[in-house]
Amino acid sequence: MGVIPLGGHVELRGGRLLEIVPETLEDFLDDGPSGTTPVLLEHDPTRPLGWVTNVRTKHHRLLVYGDLDTAYPYAKAAERLIRSRTMYGLSPMVMTQNADRLYAPTGAWGRGLVASVPEVSLVWRPRIIGAAWHLG
Numbered sequence: 001m002g003v004i005p006l007g008g009h010v011e012l013r014g015g016r017l018l019e020i021v022p023e024t025l026e027d028f029l030d031d032g033p034s035g036t037t038p039v040l041l042e043h044d045p046t047r048p049l050g051w052v053t054n055v056r057t058k059h060h061r062l063l064v065y066g067d068l069d070t071a072y073p074y075a076k077a078a079e080r081l082i083r084s085r086t087m088y089g090l091s092p093m094v095m096t097q098n099a100d101r102l103y104a105p106t107g108a109w110g111r112g113l114v115a116s117v118p119e120v121s122l123v124w125r126p127r128i129i130g131a132a133w134h135l136g
Contacts, residue, residue, distance in 0.1 A: 002064035002090040002120065005130040006057065010094060018094060020128065022057050039066045040121045041074050043093055049075045052120060064090065064120060078122050079135065088133045089126035092117045
């Protein structure tokens with residue numbers, strides 16, 4: 001399982017900031033990423049580790065559930081790195097588009113950045129403070 005703290009920001013290309021809230025990540029939460037969102041090593045599509053199986057919000061955190069697939073050559077090494085807490089950073093690739101979104105403080109809909117997350121990765125240094133993988 002991975003955890004991404006909600007309420008902070010991530011810097012996008014060009015210096016824009018994306019607020020990390022459920023409304024921003026609604027496409028990731030609503031699309032039902034089960035089995036379709038890959039988990040990669042360092043955002044490298046040639047080094048897959050497994051698949052995201054579920055995403056939920058709970059107590060100001062985004063919980064990312066996934067399975068490492070031992071059929072992939074790097075999966076066992078990734079498991080050892082996470083268990084030993086040597087490498088455990090979680091980094092979603094974030095792609096944004098302007099779309100209608102709900103602004104929770106006002107309860108009003110408006111145009112804003114909505115993010116899609118085509119993959120999540122195991123990384124040395126996550127750009128989102130506190131984003132980390134944990135093995136159960």
